[in-house]
Amino acid sequence: MSLLTLEAVTRSVALPDGARLDILKGIDLTVEVGDHVSIVGRSGSGKSTLLNILGLLDSPTSGRILVDDEPVERFSSRQRDRKRGRDIGFIFQQFNLLPGRTALENAMTPLLYASGRQFFSRASIAAEMLERVGLGHRMSSMPDKLSGGEQQRVAIARALVRGPRLILADEPTGALDIETGASVMELLDDVAEQSGAALITITHDANVAALARRHFRLDRGVLAPVDVNRALAMSESADRALALPSGESA
Amino acid sequence: MTELEKTPVRRAPRRERGGWASGFLGAVVEAWDELRIHKTRVLLSLIGVGVAVCALTSVVGIGAIAQQAQIEQLERGSGRPATLVLSPPYNPETGQQGDPAIMAEAAATVVERYAIGYAGSTQWMQLSAQFRDGVSLVDAQAVDVDYGVMHRVQVGQGRWFVDRDELRLAPAIVVSDQFWQRLGSPDLRTHPTIQLLGEDPVTAVVVGVLPVQPFDLSLRAYILNSAYASLATPEQIAQAWPQYEFWVPPDMATELTDLIRRDVAAACGEGWQVDVNRQDYLAWEGGEDPTASIRMVLAGIAVLILILGALGLVNISLVTVRQRIREIGIRRSFGATAPRVFFAVMMESVVATVVAGVAGVVVAVAIVQNPVVRDFVAFGLTDVPPFPVEAALLGLGAATAVGALAGLLPALVAVRVKVIDAIRY
Numbered sequence: 001m002s003l004l005t006l007e008a009v010t011r012s013v014a015l016p017d018g019a020r021l022d023i024l025k026g027i028d029l030t031v032e033v034g035d036h037v038s039i040v041g042r043s044g045s046g047k048s049t050l051l052n053i054l055g056l057l058d059s060p061t062s063g064r065i066l067v068d069d070e071p072v073e074r075f076s077s078r079q080r081d082r083k084r085g086r087d088i089g090f091i092f093q094q095f096n097l098l099p100g101r102t103a104l105e106n107a108m109t110p111l112l113y114a115s116g117r118q119f120f121s122r123a124s125i126a127a128e129m130l131e132r133v134g135l136g137h138r139m140s141s142m143p144d145k146l147s148g149g150e151q152q153r154v155a156i157a158r159a160l161v162r163g164p165r166l167i168l169a170d171e172p173t174g175a176l177d178i179e180t181g182a183s184v185m186e187l188l189d190d191v192a193e194q195s196g197a198a199l200i201t202i203t204h205d206a207n208v209a210a211l212a213r214r215h216f217r218l219d220r221g222v223l224a225p226v227d228v229n230r231a232l233a234m235s236e237s238a239d240r241a242l243a244l245p246s247g248e249s250a
Numbered sequence: 251m252t253e254l255e256k257t258p259v260r261r262a263p264r265r266e267r268g269g270w271a272s273g274f275l276g277a278v279v280e281a282w283d284e285l286r287i288h289k290t291r292v293l294l295s296l297i298g299v300g301v302a303v304c305a306l307t308s309v310v311g312i313g314a315i316a317q318q319a320q321i322e323q324l325e326r327g328s329g330r331p332a333t334l335v336l337s338p339p340y341n342p343e344t345g346q347q348g349d350p351a352i353m354a355e356a357a358a359t360v361v362e363r364y365a366i367g368y369a370g371s372t373q374w375m376q377l378s379a380q381f382r383d384g385v386s387l388v389d390a391q392a393v394d395v396d397y398g399v400m401h402r403v404q405v406g407q408g409r410w411f412v413d414r415d416e417l418r419l420a421p422a423i424v425v426s427d428q429f430w431q432r433l434g435s436p437d438l439r440t441h442p443t444i445q446l447l448g449e450d451p452v453t454a455v456v457v458g459v460l461p462v463q464p465f466d467l468s469l470r471a472y473i474l475n476s477a478y479a480s481l482a483t484p485e486q487i488a489q490a491w492p493q494y495e496f497w498v499p500p501d502m503a504t505e506l507t508d509l510i511r512r513d514v515a516a517a518c519g520e521g522w523q524v525d526v527n528r529q530d531y532l533a534w535e536g537g538e539d540p541t542a543s544i545r546m547v548l549a550g551i552a553v554l555i556l557i558l559g560a561l562g563l564v565n566i567s568l569v570t571v572r573q574r575i576r577e578i579g580i581r582r583s584f585g586a587t588a589p590r591v592f593f594a595v596m597m598e599s600v601v602a603t604v605v606a607g608v609a610g611v612v613v614a615v616a617i618v619q620n621p622v623v624r625d626f627v628a629f630g631l632t633d634v635p636p637f638p639v640e641a642a643l644l645g646l647g648a649a650t651a652v653g654a655l656a657g658l659l660p661a662l663v664a665v666r667v668k669v670i671d672a673i674r675y
Contacts, residue, residue, distance in 0.1 A: 048670075052669075052670045055583065057582075057583065057669045057670055058670055077587075077588065078587045078588070078589070081582070081585055081586065081587040081588070082585055082587065084583070084584075084585050085584055085585010085586070086585065090583045090584070092673065096576070096580050096673065098577055098580065100287040100288070101283070101287060105283070109580075109581070109584060110584040110585065112276040112279060112280055112586075113276060113581075113584055113585040113586050113587075113590065114272070115272040115273065116272060119272035119275070119276060120272070158584075162585075
């Protein structure tokens, strides 16, 4: 049984002049439990639209989405919201921590929408998760007192407190420097692996994409598998070319 | 980077019971957190609501006092509900007035037969009083002791008549402030006296002084019927036409009116016309309530104040929700359903306004119960009404309603937020 399946998914929007803009064109994708998928693409290629559809935040214009082999269109809006809260964890490029709330309160936020023991034990669950991401000593800190890397780790803890089966990371290192980004990705990869959750990373960074086991490129709304090692090699080659003095070649 | 502990990540159970309870509690917690975090903004936005609720509650509370004052004023004049008045019988054929002695006996029988707790006769006359600077006519009213209770008579100094005053050789009198000043404003503890002229002049003792009445320059006095009987000449007594008043339960007023009329008519004999009428302010059934106008004006003011407070809150709430669109989007991405977001935003508004309402009501109680305010609104109340519970409930109800109404628009805006756009807002 697949965790998530997209079958011929399209998404288009009507433009003010009456024309239609096709953002996604016939996307087919299957994500299994414990999978690690990366999707790379340039700005405007439809990455975020795809992420919203994967996260049940948006509906396709045509095609089908299946969660646990069950078509999503059968879900009511409320069922979809609850499914999202229970099974999907989001990590955003800009962290999107709630201002005015401590790291602990931020990590607790998704548990406000849980029920039973998860709801009533939300403080201990969130504290445990912050400990796991190495922020046990910053629980009372406000987001504006945390570094970028720390904020993203709070966001990771927040995405994982409900034990999601699918983690959607939208440019998780986009706002971080290279070193911090690498450590955050290592953490995310570890946590996803330990929890058995599938991880879909949407990025334009080939190094980040390389950490995944399956790689896709989204180009003008079309999703296609790519050889990430080739892309990485090209990227490194370009980096070296920029680093060498003029007149020398790599 | 801190080493990640290599223990399995906790996984949520797929289905849990008690969702509605945790859903409700979660919404309350969410609303409270929002208020706690944005306390300065909340405080500022709620000042208007608190002031509006305080004003509404105060107006209703003060209105109750003013209404009580008006009622007491009316009761001083025409008696407390229900006061039945027995007028002197007369013979329509001969035009003669009935014998006062027969009427007195009939009235006493009625009081005893129907176990009427408060009753008495009253008549008006003029007395000649010997002041230091000469003799002056005084507008006097002869009454019984019960008259004080039946008409809520209030004295500014001294006291009203008591039963033992009936036994005094020197009759007791209660005088107006002007009368007392004419006497030289004596200390009542010195038992000031005044000579009342008549067939046999008597020296009366002033036992009480009525409160100062604005623009009242008349010399007035109350004297007990028994004292007046010893003072008046036989001619005066023969010409006196006292009327009798009976204070009866309002729900029995109609029945007792007929019974008293029947009994007195039987005592007077054939051919005598006996009139018994209800004269208190509630007698005019179907007529205009004398306190209706004051209540209408106060209610109008209160509603206006509340509307202004509500408009201020709606304004601030709408602006606030627009600032919170990103946060609402983030919450939706964590599984907050649209009803939950709606409920949380509404709850936030309601929780805040209820807190403001409680504060407003507390301040209103402090204002209305303040003796200075009370005396300013209605000086000399005999029955000070307690703070009207309905005013407090109205204030809290209005605060809750304002919170719900003021929260409705922002909650609708919050629900219509497109999650994707909100996160990128």
